[in-house]
Amino acid sequence: MRILTRDPEVHELLNYAKRYTKYQKLIFVFAPILLFVGILSPFLIRYLFDNIIAKADFSKLPVFVLLFIGIKGLERLLSVVVNYNIFKCGNQITHDEQVSFLKKVLRSPVESLAKKSTGDMISRATSDIPQLSRTISSVIPIIVLNIIELILFGGVLIYFSWQLALVVFATIPFYNFSVNIFNKKLKKFSTLEREKNSQVIESFREKIDGTATIKNLVKNEYFAEKFDEKVKEWLKVSNKYQLVTQTIEDFVTFIRGISPVLVLSFGGFLVMKGTITLGTLIGFYDFMNWIYEPIRVLSHFLISLKSATPVFRRIREIHEMDEEKSGEKIFEGVNKIEYKEVCFSYDNEPVLNGINLKINSNERVAIVGTSGAGKSTLITLLPRYFDPEKGNVMINGEDLRRYVLNKLRKKVIVVHQNDFLFNMSIRENIVLDDNFSEEEFREAIKIACVDKFIDKLENGYDTIVGERGSKLSDGQRQRVAIARAVIRNPKVLVLDEATSGVDSQTEEEIFNNLKKLNMTIIIISHRLSTIRKADRVVVLDKGRVVEEGTHEELVKKGLMYKKILESQLMA
Numbered sequence: 403m404r405i406l407t408r409d410p411e412v413h414e415l416l417n418y419a420k421r422y423t424k425y426q427k428l429i430f431v432f433a434p435i436l437l438f439v440g441i442l443s444p445f446l447i448r449y450l451f452d453n454i455i456a457k458a459d460f461s462k463l464p465v466f467v468l469l470f471i472g473i474k475g476l477e478r479l480l481s482v483v484v485n486y487n488i489f490k491c492g493n494q495i496t497h498d499e500q501v502s503f504l505k506k507v508l509r510s511p512v513e514s515l516a517k518k519s520t521g522d523m524i525s526r527a528t529s530d531i532p533q534l535s536r537t538i539s540s541v542i543p544i545i546v547l548n549i550i551e552l553i554l555f556g557g558v559l560i561y562f563s564w565q566l567a568l569v570v571f572a573t574i575p576f577y578n579f580s581v582n583i584f585n586k587k588l589k590k591f592s593t594l595e596r597e598k599n600s601q602v603i604e605s606f607r608e609k610i611d612g613t614a615t616i617k618n619l620v621k622n623e624y625f626a627e628k629f630d631e632k633v634k635e636w637l638k639v640s641n642k643y644q645l646v647t648q649t650i651e652d653f654v655t656f657i658r659g660i661s662p663v664l665v666l667s668f669g670g671f672l673v674m675k676g677t678i679t680l681g682t683l684i685g686f687y688d689f690m691n692w693i694y695e696p697i698r699v700l701s702h703f704l705i706s707l708k709s710a711t712p713v714f715r716r717i718r719e720i721h722e723m724d725e726e727k728s729g730e731k732i733f734e735g736v737n738k739i740e741y742k743e744v745c746f747s748y749d750n751e752p753v754l755n756g757i758n759l760k761i762n763s764n765e766r767v768a769i770v771g772t773s774g775a776g777k778s779t780l781i782t783l784l785p786r787y788f789d790p791e792k793g794n795v796m797i798n799g800e801d802l803r804r805y806v807l808n809k810l811r812k813k814v815i816v817v818h819q820n821d822f823l824f825n826m827s828i829r830e831n832i833v834l835d836d837n838f839s840e841e842e843f844r845e846a847i848k849i850a851c852v853d854k855f856i857d858k859l860e861n862g863y864d865t866i867v868g869e870r871g872s873k874l875s876d877g878q879r880q881r882v883a884i885a886r887a888v889i890r891n892p893k894v895l896v897l898d899e900a901t902s903g904v905d906s907q908t909e910e911e912i913f914n915n916l917k918k919l920n921m922t923i924i925i926i927s928h929r930l931s932t933i934r935k936a937d938r939v940v941v942l943d944k945g946r947v948v949e950e951g952t953h954e955e956l957v958k959k960g961l962m963y964k965k966i967l968e969s970q971l972m973a
């Protein structure tokens with residue numbers, strides 16, 4: 403490959419492609435046979451002319467015709483086997499890459515994922531991966547086979563006339579040159595095309611997600627125009643990319659076009675000098691087109707490889723993303739949660755500024771504060787969606803980072819206001835393929851009051867909830883999410899506005915049920931009825947704990963808590 407390109411990224415891509423040669427065994431077996439069978443045709447035709455037609459020996463004709471048909475049939479059959487296997491290998495690579503891509507994404511920290519848009523991720527998984535797989539599935543067989551062809555045909559040309567062969571070989575570097583002079587532009591536009599493509603997908607996804615809001619505000623035209631702008635940007639770059647690739651292809655064709663003139667001119671001179679015969683020149687001229695085929699295929703492939711390197715880079719970026727770090731300590735019970743001088747920022751914007759807070763085992767704590775005070779951020783540190791910048795979040799005196807992450811998350815569960823429901827049945831959404839008995843299931847749905855609305859649904863617990871749970875009301879969705887958490891019997895249950903869509907009577911019932919459970923409960927809520935149920939209220943302001951105590955104590959103090967109640971909760 404080094405004779406074709408010195409591009410380090412292409413070499414990296416080829417090294418990467420090697421891991422998939424395991425899917426290419428059949429290609430490597432049958433492709434050389436196909437090559438050999440393909441070369442037989444001109445020899446057979448020469449035999450037809452020299453030994454059958456010229457000698458008028460037509461008795462051999464029926465056998466010859468049958469043999470020729472047989473060989474052509476075999477050639478096509480082999481072509482089906484080889485091309486089908488290239489295609490199958492491409493699909494297999496797409497499958498392997500897409501699955502490992504998702505696994506990698508699920509192992510990555512929320513922080514890293516937040517920096518990438520959903521559209522960009524979708525574009526990488528559904529567009530970049532198949533494109534790269536197509537290149538990878540055929541790259542090694544095509545390079546190997548065409549280099550063999552090149553050497554084979556080169557040998558035949560030298561056999562005819564080494565002087566004319568030199569003329570043909572002298573044109574070969576121009577192919578590489580033509581690809582290399584456009585190299586920068588090729589990569590630039592290929593990279594840009596991918597970026598713009600993901601922006602189109604992201605923009606489309608956003609409009610589909612926001613359809614209800616767009617319709618509500620009658621902003622169809624406005625958002626269609628915004629999308630139109632994105633598509634136009636992609637179109638502009640994509641056209642330039644096509645122009646560059648087409649220019650390279652035609653430059654290659656141009657060199658191929660002038661080669662016969664060079665060979666015929668120099669060959670004519672050699673014939674006149676008596677160095678070669680006219681027959682040799684005609685034979686050479688006839689055969690030289692054969693050698694241009696592997697050259698054309700290799701140059702074309704070099705263009706595809708160079709275009710694939712930015713795509714490869716985009717996929718490698720995901721493979722190289724950080725993974726969540728886990729400790730080794732086994733998480734057991736919870737006696738005490740402690741935030742010690744905890745500081746946290748989003749993009750250098752401080753949100754938590756030295757939080758000190760202790761929560762005891764089985765305590766029910768309500769966290770209250772003005773909007774943006776940092777309540778949700780505070781609790782996202784508990785299952786380690788984020789880690790603090792300074793200070794420690796500890797359970798039983800151990801920093802959370804020291805615990806086995808998955809074990810910690812199984813025991814510290816956060817239920818959000820809009821927790822995600824999958825497009826499966828209610829039962830599947832709650833159980834999520836874990837091993838729970840029917841009794842445990844019944845218990846969980848009773849605690850979360852899911853049983854209160856289940857009779858209204860046609861298929862009961864087997865009702866499919868639709869995309870993101872769209873077939874349920876807000877309050878119903880929230881109750882399913884609470885049941886999903888409760889069935890896992892966590893040691894710490896955090897409810898972040900998790901009952902905001904539930905009516906107050908049902909909410910009261912849910913909290914009474916939860917109170918009977920042996921777990922620490924942290925509630926973030928704006929509802930006074932909910933907050934009052936807590937053993938202790940913690941008031942947060944500008945990323946600091948400013949007050950702590952029971953509802954009655956804090957009301958009596960008449961400070962921040964009282965103000966919040968007056969301005970917000972009572973409203």
Ligand SMILES: Nc1ncnc2c1ncn2[C@@H]1O[C@H](COP(=O)(O)OP(=O)(O)OP(=O)(O)O)[C@@H](O)[C@H]1O
Nearest residue numbers: 516748749753771772773774775776777778779780
């Ligand atoms: N992922 C994020 N990236 C950047 N900034 C964020 C992110 N999440 C929250 N913030 C910012 O951090 C601050 C605290 O947000 P947080 O959601 O913790 O507040 P909150 O007290 O729960 O608010 P609310 O009661 O409105 O839900 C806000 O200023 C918010 O804009």
